[in-house]
Amino acid sequence: MSLAIISIFASSCYEIEETIANVTVVRINSVGEEIPVDEAEVRLYALGSLDQDFVGEPRFDTTQVTSDEGFVSFNFSDYYVGGQAGFAVLDIEVSKGALYGTGLIRIEEMETNEEKVIVE
Structure with missing residues (x-):
């Protein structure tokens, strides 16, 4: 009987993995190569409900700056609800200066999600 209780307890406990969004920012040079863009400001956001008369408050709105490799990582683990x-x-x-780009990233819970944005 104690084995059954232990197995029930163990099966109900699971490790929650981190929910991460990684963004890589690049520009395309004259020969078509991708060049990482450092010190670029990357904003991830989602607005609340939208209609013609009302734009909802942002549900998420966070900004970070890319590394020398054009990389930035956002951790959304605190927002995850089992x-x-x-x-x-x-x-x-x-x-970054005159460079600008946009994109979308789909965030799956408890996974590392990645997207690349090309700035022009």
């Missing part, structure tokens, strides 16, 4: 179906689709806005 049992939810899906996590979020976030808009990406990237800027």
